[in-house]
Amino acid sequence: MTIPDSFHVLLVDDDATFRKALSRALDRRDHRVEAAGAGSEALTLADHEDFDAAILDLKMPGMDGIELMHELRSRHADLPVVILTGHGTIPSAIEAIQAGAYDYLQKPCEVAEVEITLKNAVRQRQLMTENRQLREAIRLGTPYEGIVGESQPIRDVVELIEKTKDSWSPVLIQGESGTGKELVARALHSRSSRASRPFVTVNCAGLKPELLENELFGHIEGAFTGALRSKSGLFEVADQGTLFIDEVADMDLTVQASLLRVVESGVFRPLGSTREKEVRVRIVAAANRDLHQAVLDGKFRQDLLYRLEVVHVLVPPLRDRQDDIPLMVQHYLETSRDAKEKGIALSPDALHLLRHYRWPGNVRELFHVLERAILLCEEKNLSARDLDAVLRPRFRPASPEEPKDPLTLEDSEKQHIRRMLEREGGNVSRVSEILGIDRRTLQRKMKRYGLR
Ligand SMILES: Nc1ncnc2c1ncn2[C@@H]1O[C@H](COP(=O)(O)OP(=O)(O)OP(=O)(O)O)[C@@H](O)[C@H]1O
Ligand SMILES: [Mg+2]
Incomplete structure (x- = not known):
């Protein structure tokens, strides 16, 4: 789960000076703030725009902070609310939290403090939303990203995907043929914050080492006879996204050495080039053979295996x-x-x-x-x-x-x-x-x- 760095915030306070000062301070930190001086105005704003969080003053003429929170929540159930209190109103602030506010801040407050509170509130909201979606999916029997199954082993796989989807650490998916490894790889991508970035697949089976190197790392013009134009490798195409390396057990030892280098340092060199390229790619590798056995057989580099299996997903056979x-x-x-x-x-x-x-x-x-x-x-x-x-x-x-x-x-x-x-x-x-x-x-x- 990634928390964005800038939020869309609804700020409601009848004190115009405070309102402006906090708006400006948050604005300088790249947040988008819509400010309102009263509850009714705030409700209209909330009906027209999507907010990540709301900061509400507790004491306001007309609708007070707690009433406004209830109104807002009845229309936007997931909106996290932070309550602002003046001096001496802490007991009511606690009351606000019991009524469902995420937290309270005491005036005057530092903008850094406001920002941290906002970030935590947004994070909590995301967690709640995700948990609810997951619970609903399980209750309704809706497959998670197309992965059908409610058995414990499948739940474990789904849980592991959820826990690790936003990390950049490599993933190794192992399982017999036809168990759904590719489905898992795609879920890891589409559930992640990289979902809008490319998901690129390369299958190592049946590719000659030179061809596979060329696919992965590309080449420059004139790198070999027939290389009339330069060609980007899949690592470059997948930059900021996911590279799914299927049947990795079939990868030749020389290509494994180049792969290890990208995994360790994020850099590689296109064929014929003297310049290194740097990329950020999540590597998801799949194998239907036991790679530890392949290491024993001298067919797979142990150091590469250790690197790849930082996250290890074992997809169970159907039986x-x-x-x-x-x-x-x-x-x-x-x-x-x-x-x-x-x-x-x-x-x-x-x-x-x-x-x-x-x-x-x-x-x-x-x-x-x-x-x-x-x-x-x-x-x-x-x-x-x-x-x-x-x-x-x-x-x-x-x-x-x-x-x-x-x-x-x-x-x-x-x-x-x-x-x-x-x-x-x-x-x-x-x-x-x-x-x-x-x-x-x-x-x-x-x-x-x-x-x-
Ligand atoms: N849990 C599942 N729910 C629904 N469909 C599944 C599930 N697991 C696999 N499938 C389906 O089975 C087929 C094979 O899945 P997939 O290609 O992901 O397997 P694989 O493990 O990559 O196999 P191979 O090792 O042969 O490449 C696909 O059509 C996929 O949609
Ligand atoms: Mg497959």
Whole structure:
């Protein structure tokens, strides 16, 4: 969270001399002040402009400071109010705070003191607003920056984003393929004070070292044969914003050395140039492989890893947050055009299977499976069978040498039914109730899997 350096302030005091003096002093410090001599005038101003904070004199003829605060608050609930008191009115100032003022200042006051109080008030307001938004998002189940999920691991990820979004320290996002690393990187940017600055992506996979260096740092005219014009590197393009370095595990050791230098000192040299360039960029790197292992294998610089993982976000695999799967499915059905057009709903047994599948390709795979199943499905009701048809061919081992393939949907269903039957002492009605499928369907499945 960043607090701006200049505020838009509403100042209300019936004492014209004091009003002018404080307005001028704040103005000199780059704040914008609108001053009013009475409550009614202040209310009109507040209806037409957005203020960061209000400073109200306590004792005024007509509407006093506390009344005015209530009026202001009824229309602008989040506006922080600072009360000004003269000598000997401290008890009423305390009363004002109990009535919801952020703080009080005693006249005559130093402008520096006013400024600090304002800054704290604005900060508190921001915190309250953010907390409220977060609470509302959680309550309404609105995904946070498109990140669907309410499981603890996802909440931890969101909390970490919120805590670190405004820092310039590098971030390392690790997680299996398709877990949402890029989504997290984008959230870190769009929630930050850099949101209006560029978000630039570079993917290290499959790029030759020279090409990657050229992408990142650019070159000057004539740097190599064919370099007819100078070209800015992505670090320059991303200046003041975020550079998302995807698949960083694939970065060559020589490029890692140049990257380390920018991370440590903020400077780099375009290819062929003798002049250094300085940038301020938040680096967000992502990897779906274990970088500590890569260090042990001599493929990744340890010093770079230490630098990158100042903020370390671990995005959990989907199978570790099964409870999020129904939410993901619901989100998909609500956003997919095909699903909406066909009016698709999932049968309980389909949902059950989706929850218990291993999802080696995580959320991306889940969405693909749903997309294909919905495309092929001829009825409104998507059953486990429809899903099975989409899943099975993809996970049949390609050759006998590759028997380690993840469990098929059928395997997992079979296992689950068997476990349930054991637990319920073979009571078919009871198990069908638990699984949310009818008795006959269960019996058919038992027959197919040779279960009794
Ligand atoms: N928590 C989530 N909520 C909603 N959608 C998600 C979530 N996680 C991932 N997705 C979606 O899954 C897909 C894959 O996500 P993303 O590209 O961020 O994964 P990744 O971790 O970067 O994968 P890879 O390592 O393969 O690059 C995207 O369509 C993304 O929108
Ligand atoms: Mg990705």
